[in-house]
Amino acid sequence: MQADLLAALNEERRARRAVIRIVDLDSGAERLVREADDLGRDPLEVDLAARFRSGKSGTVETEDGARLFLNVHVPPPRIVAIGAVHITQALAPMAAIAGFDLVVVDPRTAFATPERFPDARLLAEWPDTVMEELAFDAYTALVAVTHDPKIDDTPLIAALNKGCFYVGALGSRKTHAKRVERLTEAGLDEETIARIKAPIGLDIGAASPAEIAVSILAQIIESLRRKPEAPA
Incomplete structure (x- = not known):
């Protein structure tokens, strides 16, 4: 060569x-x-x-x-999960099987413990303090599942600005409407905010945390493998 x-x-x-x-x-x-x-x-x-x-x-x-x-x-795809919740616990082993590296970020040390996430990289920090370490890029998927705007909003904004191939956020349509208001006030335009998958995950009727994790992972894979075609 x-x-x-x-x-x-x-x-x-x-x-x-x-x-x-x-x-x-x-x-x-x-x-x-x-x-x-x-x-x-x-x-x-x-x-x-x-x-x-x-x-x-x-x-x-x-x-x-x-x-x-x-x-x-092609860079190995990564998932950054904001929130060490039950959904993320179920997502962790599934993501590993599917070939994704997983990073879990949550400042709530009662949730972000090695016992709950023995095989994932765990950052028990506020997302805004580890943003440089997370290094969002086009082969990163962002999953925001804390339901707490003080934790979720900063990485959501960063992931959208950095062009992450997938950005998803947990919450009802009402919750997301309030999120849209906050992100608009933060300076993001309508087209950028519309990239957020919310409610998060494919619509498969998921009910339990494990089922929601399946729907999220499926949507991540779909976003990775079915990138939009370039316009003619």
């Missing part, structure tokens, strides 16, 4: 940005395509978009017969 391409690839990976290395299997020519690039200008637009969504490498053949290997480098 060319030294300059390797350096560029490593830089993208360190920054948790998705990138695909394209190698011509016949000529050995290679190039990098970043997910943030304008894929509409690339002859491999459809294949690249599909690979970025799936995260899987593979070989494609162009119309002129060239055989290309698309080596996909």
Whole structure:
């Protein structure tokens, strides 16, 4: 691999940005395509978009017969859960099985204990004090489930501003209407606020904390794997 391409690839990976290395299997020519690039200008637009969504490498053949290997480098997806509640307890093992790293944040030390979350990274801190450590990005899902605006609102705003691929918040429609008012007062526009999944989770009739956790994880996976297509 060319030294300059390797350096560029490593830089993208360190920054948790998705990138695909394209190698011509016949000529050995290679190039990098970043997910943030304008894929509409690339002859491999459809294949690249599909690979970025799936995260899987593979070989494609162009119309002129060239055989290309698309080596996909996608950051491991993460879930940041604000609230060490029963829903999060159920979500933790499910997220691990599905391949997500999980961080649980809650300043309430009676809830945020290693005994309740033995296998998750646990931060018993106010979210605004660990925001830099959380490092929200396009491969982070934010799940806000404390029902307490003093805890939930700051990470919700940060996740929306940082472009997290999923932002969900627990609460009824009435609760969310009040949340919308607060976030509007905080300076967020209507389109940005509309990205919040609220009520949180897919509508599967979930009742128990475990069922709600299933609906949340399913919605996170849907958001990750079914990213909106770029406009034509």
